[in-house]
Amino acid sequence: MGKPLRVLLVEDNADDAFLLERHLRRAGYTPQITRVETADAMVQTLEQLAEGWDIILADYSLPNFSAPEALRLLKHTRYDVPFIMMSGAVSEETAVAAMRAGAHDYVSKQNLARLVPAIEREMKEAEERHHKRTAERALRSSEERFHRLVTAMPLALLISDLSGRVVYANRGVERLLGYSQPEIEDGSVTIERIFEPAAIDTANSLLHTWSSGFGEHYEVDCVKRDGTIVPVLIGAAVLNPENPLQDRQIAAFLVDLTEQKRSHQILRNTEKLAAAGRLAASVAHEINNPLEAVTNCMYLLNQCQLDDKGRQYLQLAQHELNRVTHITTQTLRFYRQSTRATETNIHELLETVLALYDIRMRAQNIQALREFGNIPSIVAHDGEIRQVLANLIGNAVDAMQSDGGKLLLRTRIGRRWKTGQHGVAITVADTGPGMDRKTRDRIFEPFFSTKGLTGTGLGLWISLEILSKHHGSVQVRSRQMRPHGTVFRIFLPLQPGEASEHEESELRVSA
Numbered sequence: 001m002g003k004p005l006r007v008l009l010v011e012d013n014a015d016d017a018f019l020l021e022r023h024l025r026r027a028g029y030t031p032q033i034t035r036v037e038t039a040d041a042m043v044q045t046l047e048q049l050a051e052g053w054d055i056i057l058a059d060y061s062l063p064n065f066s067a068p069e070a071l072r073l074l075k076h077t078r079y080d081v082p083f084i085m086m087s088g089a090v091s092e093e094t095a096v097a098a099m100r101a102g103a104h105d106y107v108s109k110q111n112l113a114r115l116v117p118a119i120e121r122e123m124k125e126a127e128e129r130h131h132k133r134t135a136e137r138a139l140r141s142s143e144e145r146f147h148r149l150v151t152a153m154p155l156a157l158l159i160s161d162l163s164g165r166v167v168y169a170n171r172g173v174e175r176l177l178g179y180s181q182p183e184i185e186d187g188s189v190t191i192e193r194i195f196e197p198a199a200i201d202t203a204n205s206l207l208h209t210w211s212s213g214f215g216e217h218y219e220v221d222c223v224k225r226d227g228t229i230v231p232v233l234i235g236a237a238v239l240n241p242e243n244p245l246q247d248r249q250i251a252a253f254l255v256d257l258t259e260q261k262r263s264h265q266i267l268r269n270t271e272k273l274a275a276a277g278r279l280a281a282s283v284a285h286e287i288n289n290p291l292e293a294v295t296n297c298m299y300l301l302n303q304c305q306l307d308d309k310g311r312q313y314l315q316l317a318q319h320e321l322n323r324v325t326h327i328t329t330q331t332l333r334f335y336r337q338s339t340r341a342t343e344t345n346i347h348e349l350l351e352t353v354l355a356l357y358d359i360r361m362r363a364q365n366i367q368a369l370r371e372f373g374n375i376p377s378i379v380a381h382d383g384e385i386r387q388v389l390a391n392l393i394g395n396a397v398d399a400m401q402s403d404g405g406k407l408l409l410r411t412r413i414g415r416r417w418k419t420g421q422h423g424v425a426i427t428v429a430d431t432g433p434g435m436d437r438k439t440r441d442r443i444f445e446p447f448f449s450t451k452g453l454t455g456t457g458l459g460l461w462i463s464l465e466i467l468s469k470h471h472g473s474v475q476v477r478s479r480q481m482r483p484h485g486t487v488f489r490i491f492l493p494l495q496p497g498e499a500s501e502h503e504e505s506e507l508r509v510s511a
């Protein structure tokens with residue numbers, strides 16, 4: 001059994017075909033020859049073999065077809081099959097013309113001795129071409145995969161050479177640092193530009209550590225295109241450690257740490273606040289006893305004979321003492337959780353808070369509009385709900401500081417659309433300047449305040465805690481364009497126990 005050889009033969013002469021087959025068999029092949037004489041037959045035959053033809057041998061001229069035509073036809077298909085022209089008598093010019101047209105070789109029928117070496121050489125070359133094409137395809141698809149992956153990746157990836165020039169950056173770098181793709185492509189972005197000056201030494205030493213292999217992870221500050229600083233976690237690897245040092249490239253992954261740092265800060269602040277609350281409560285508790293003694297002494301002093309001056313001082317002292325007593329009871333109440341919820345009349349609470357702000361509202365020319373509905377009392381910790389209302393009204397009054405305005409207080413029977421649960425909806429709306437989006441997104445964070453020294457930034461944070469404890473919710477709407485203002489709408493269920501245990505306090509913030 002010889003080597004199999006799939007031959008597509010373009011030939012009209014059956015005798016020549018016979019001779020050719022005999023020649024191939026003698027040379028050790030078991031040829032499978034399909035002979036065609038026309039272009040149509042050639043096209044059909046080319047498509048017949050799924051595994052492809054090993055070689056095309058074509059007679060130079062046939063009555064209705066020719067080798068050059070067959071070659072042209074082959075070039076228009078996707079097949080890469082070695083093509084050898086054959087002819088009875090070969091003139092030098094014909095041979096040259098055939099080779100120019102793209103034939104792989106030209107063999108004379110009179111001298112078939114050259115045929116087999118030509119077939120073997122061409123088949124070997126075709127196989128090499130095939131391997132090369134497969135390798136190129138694999139490389140292209142791996143490059144495309146890499147490209148798709150790094151484009152979709154939420155991380156920022158940049159590749160730099162050892163001089164610190166950034167040679168590649170994915171979209172993540174654009175999102176994180178704000179440099180555009182053309183800026184990166186023209187090579188003007190460097191490691192020196194990206195790292196904070198204080199971090200450049202670290203960056204340079206990192207570049208050299210990394211150049212020898214995998215680096216560790218470091219936290220550094222980067223400079224965005226607009227000059228702002230962003231904290232990042234950076235990890236890197238050398239892409240081509242086999243290259244000489246100066247030709248190595250380093251890939252660095254950058255993770256934005258802004259959010260993480262912010263939540264750490266909030267957590268730290270919350271812990272600080274809890275500790276401060278405990279401390280304040282214990283101080284207030286300690287102050288309470290001597291305070292009672294002083295109050296008693298003042299009472300006794302009041303019974304004594306005093307001249308006018310003395311009585312005036314006593315009154316002043318009593319006034320200040322009342323303030324201290326008020327502050328300590330407030331502090332104690334704030335920290336100590338009230339134990340039992342009671343029947344609470346929301347309208348009464350609103351009135352007491354309005355009374356508190358009456359003087360300020362008059363001074364600032366703020367008009368209070370009451371739209372009180374027919375609502376039942378709710379079961380709640382009244383002191384805490386008063387605290388929520390006082391903060392909402394206080395914020396509204398603060399917001400309308402410059403040129404007066406209207407404060408709307410509306411109460412209605414409400415219903416939670418998700419659960420159908422009944423409750424009371426309280427609206428506190430003002431005609432103040434409103435908030436921008438950035439402010440609105442942060443108002444419930446502890447210590448977030450735009451009021452400088454006059455605000456602690458705890459009001460809304462505590463309010464949210466209290467509402468969530470009562471299974472209530474809050475919605476905020478704010479507008480800076482006319483008609484501007486801010487609307488807080490809180491919902492409190494009639495019975496705090498009515499809400500399901502898994503229900504979370506709902507917070508909706510909208511424009």
Ligand SMILES: Nc1ncnc2c1ncn2[C@@H]1O[C@H](COP(=O)(O)OP(=O)(O)OP(=O)(O)O)[C@@H](O)[C@H]1O
Pocket residue numbers: 391395396399430432433434435439443444448449450451454455456457458459460461486
């Ligand atoms: N009605 C409002 N109009 C405009 N901005 C508001 C309004 N309510 C709240 N804000 C914004 O929300 C921020 C946070 O409010 P929050 O009540 O938590 O703290 P604060 O009022 O600043 O301080 P504190 O209540 O502790 O005295 C305010 O500083 C303000 O910027």
Ligand SMILES: [Mg+2]
Pocket residue numbers: 391394395455459460
């Ligand atoms: Mg406030």
